[in-house]
Amino acid sequence: MDALEIHGPVQLDGTIEISGSKNAALPIMAAALLAPGESVIEGVPKLVDIAVLERLLASLGVKVCRDETGSIHIDATTIEKPIGEYDIVRKMRASICILGPLLARCGHVEVSMPGGCAIGDRPVDIHLRGLRELGAQITLENGYIVADAPQGLKGGAIFLGGPFGSTVLGTANILMAATLAEGKTVIECAACEPEICDLANFLNEMGAKITGIGSPRLTVEGVSGLSPVKYKVIGDRIEAGTFMVAAAITRGRLELKNCDLGHMLAVVDVLRKIGVRIDETNDGCVVTCTGRLSPVDITTQVYPGFPTDLQAQLMALLALADGNSVVTEKIFPDRFMHVAELNRMAANIRKEGPTAIIAGVERLVAAPVMASDLRASAALVLAAMAAEGTTLINRVYHIDRGYERIEEKLNPAGASIVRKQVEQV
Ligand SMILES: CC(=O)N[C@H]1[C@@H](OP(=O)(O)OP(=O)(O)OC[C@H]2O[C@@H](n3ccc(=O)[nH]c3=O)[C@H](O)[C@@H]2O)O[C@H](CO)[C@@H](O)[C@@H]1O
Numbered sequence: 411m412d413a414l415e416i417h418g419p420v421q422l423d424g425t426i427e428i429s430g431s432k433n434a435a436l437p438i439m440a441a442a443l444l445a446p447g448e449s450v451i452e453g454v455p456k457l458v459d460i461a462v463l464e465r466l467l468a469s470l471g472v473k474v475c476r477d478e479t480g481s482i483h484i485d486a487t488t489i490e491k492p493i494g495e496y497d498i499v500r501k502m503r504a505s506i507c508i509l510g511p512l513l514a515r516c517g518h519v520e521v522s523m524p525g526g527c528a529i530g531d532r533p534v535d536i537h538l539r540g541l542r543e544l545g546a547q548i549t550l551e552n553g554y555i556v557a558d559a560p561q562g563l564k565g566g567a568i569f570l571g572g573p574f575g576s577t578v579l580g581t582a583n584i585l586m587a588a589t590l591a592e593g594k595t596v597i598e599c600a601a602c603e604p605e606i607c608d609l610a611n612f613l614n615e616m617g618a619k620i621t622g623i624g625s626p627r628l629t630v631e632g633v634s635g636l637s638p639v640k641y642k643v644i645g646d647r648i649e650a651g652t653f654m655v656a657a658a659i660t661r662g663r664l665e666l667k668n669c670d671l672g673h674m675l676a677v678v679d680v681l682r683k684i685g686v687r688i689d690e691t692n693d694g695c696v697v698t699c700t701g702r703l704s705p706v707d708i709t710t711q712v713y714p715g716f717p718t719d720l721q722a723q724l725m726a727l728l729a730l731a732d733g734n735s736v737v738t739e740k741i742f743p744d745r746f747m748h749v750a751e752l753n754r755m756a757a758n759i760r761k762e763g764p765t766a767i768i769a770g771v772e773r774l775v776a777a778p779v780m781a782s783d784l785r786a787s788a789a790l791v792l793a794a795m796a797a798e799g800t801t802l803i804n805r806v807y808h809i810d811r812g813y814e815r816i817e818e819k820l821n822p823a824g825a826s827i828v829r830k831q832v833e834q835v
């Protein structure tokens with residue numbers, strides 16, 4: 411099993427190209443199932459999660475390959491078997507994205523209940539409620555969601571709100587299904603995340619008729635068929651945010667390319683309050699941090715609020731601030747696996763329900779730590795670059811789910827990260 415050995419403290423200085431967005435690429439790849447023929451998706455990051463979806467699509471009988479430029483070709487001319495098997499689906503939450511498009515295209519689908527990061531309870535009840543409102547009959551059999559719409563789906567008014575606001579992949583599923591439904595669908599309380607906008611833009615290029623993109627009300631006029639297209643996914647705002655924190659926590663300077671600050675207004679606002687300088691460039695930004703770090707209070711929220719996927723990384727930074735910060739997690743109230751590991755590195759963080767109180771410390775100290783989920787792992791890499799000594803992060807397969815060879819991006823900018831094979835611990 412891979413581990414990362416990280417020597418600190420370092421001061422980063424360099425330029426990093428942000429990869430295409432994982433969370434945009436995954437639903438877009440699934441949406442390619444809607445159109446017979448070959449779609450080409452450009453800018454898809456080389457990640458474990460993407461490889462899992464490639465395997466899942468191939469298991470449906472769809473032809474999938476990555477060419478020498480890195481683009482993914484998905485030939486969905488025929489779908490032999492609309493069944494998402496447990497062995498693949500359990501590895502990744504986003505596998506649930508095949509549910510809507512397969513139902514719309516084939517009139518029948520079976521998908522195992524999905525797995526995903528250990529960040530708390532993650533039901534799919536709203537996905538199922540939305541599909542039922544489009545006319546699907548759905549049962550749960552042996553851990554599989556079995557959905558049928560033999561006469562096709564029918565548009566309607568669908569409210570997608572849940573206990574924590576909107577649902578990102580739930581919106582993706584209903585949106586994809588609605589493109590081929592008969593008549594008009596209005597999705598209320600739709601997710602407004604840039605990844606959903608990217609998916610909607612992709613679907614429109616395929617011939618779908620979606621309006622209201624970026625707002626909580628999406629209107630879809632159903633069409634009888636969609637055509638394959640070539641499409642480039644947006645840059646990864648979560649990878650960009652992680653590297654912004656990397657510049658800040660090492661009191662360094664990073665130029666980030668292929669990142670859209672328009673997708674990161676809450677993150678930029680919070681980092682500026684902490685004392686980080688962010689200057690916009692033509693295709694990204696330059697992030698510099700020289701002085702002291704001010705504490706802040708933040709609450710994670712649906713877009714355009716502060717994203718839960720950057721909560722752990724921000725907490726690593728606040729661990730070194732001059733005073734007390736408060737972080738409240740409103741999307742996944744149990745997403746705090748990183749707290750205990752950061753405390754092993756001499757942070758002073760106390761968790762109370764869905765809130766963490768972070769008393770800033772002068773310095774972090776290296777320690778052996780365990781990556782527990784994707785963004786918690788990223789937080790540990792950030793903390794380790796600022797900590798004194800050599801940190802060993804075990805179970806880094808979590809980080810490979812969402813970051814393309816993170817050490818190869820950070821080392822040229824001055825990090826000292828070595829990937830090692832270690833005995834399983
Ligand atoms: C692949 C991908 O894009 N993953 C992202 C996506 O996950 P994902 O789409 O799974 O997250 P959701 O937006 O659906 O989850 C938001 C909240 O709604 C709840 N919920 C969701 C669906 C449902 O049917 N019932 C229900 O109660 C969830 O438990 C959670 O508390 O959005 C999350 C929130 O921004 C991010 O952290 C994930 O990185």
Ligand SMILES: C=C(OP(=O)(O)O)C(=O)O
Nearest residue numbers: 503504526527719784785
């Ligand atoms: C939690 C994440 O991914 P997933 O929804 O696939 O578990 C993430 O990208 O931070």
